Amino acid sequence: MEIARGRGLKHGDKDVCVVELLVGMFGHSIVIMQSARDAVLLRVLGVTKKRVRCMLVLGQVFLCLTGVLIVAGGLCLYSPGLFLKSSDTLAACFVPYFIGCVLSVSIAAVQVTRHRILELLQVRE
Numbered sequence: 001m002e003i004a005r006g007r008g009l010k011h012g013d014k015d016v017c018v019v020e021l022l023v024g025m026f027g028h029s030i031v032i033m034q035s036a037r038d039a040v041l042l043r044v045l046g047v048t049k050k051r052v053r054c055m056l057v058l059g060q061v062f063l064c065l066t067g068v069l070i071v072a073g074g075l076c077l078y079s080p081g082l083f084l085k086s087s088d089t090l091a092a093c094f095v096p097y098f099i100g101c102v103l104s105v106s107i108a109a110v111q112v113t114r115h116r117i118l119e120l121l122q123v124r125e
Contacts, residue, residue, distance in 0.1 A: 021096040025104035028060045032108035039112050040121055049113045056109040057102075064101040068094050 035056065042052045072090060076083040 016093065018096070020093055021100040023097065023100070025100040028064065028101045029104040029108035031060060032056050032105055032112060036112045039109075040117065043113070043117045044121070052113050053106075053109040056112065057105050060105045061102060064098060068098070 039052050039056060042055070043049070047055075072083070075086070075090070
């Protein structure tokens with residue numbers, strides 16, 4: 001999956017980017033939905049909706065960034081020449097993954113915290 005400089009993504013690379021976008025969207029939003037109970041407890045303790053949303057979103061965004069840095073660092077340790085050759089591909093793959101992560105986590109955080117506290121406490125699993 002090599003990207004030629006100045007020519008953009010190939011057709012197969014675009015399919016991979018779409019898959020990365022979907023993984024970024026659904027993988028992180030599922031984690032937010034499962035942490036609804038934590039959000040409720042924070043709201044009961046008096047934390048504002050905005051702060052709870054920021055906490056949920058930033059936690060997942062930091063995980064996303066950490067994963068990308070680990071992949072890039074591992075590739076650099078494995079073969080620095082390969083890292084230099086594939087830096088454009090890494091950047092092209094990271095952007096849709098990161099955008100999908102941020103958008104879906106933001107939406108999921110709003111869905112988890114948009115109700116009143118009593119409504120959130122009455123949800124049964």
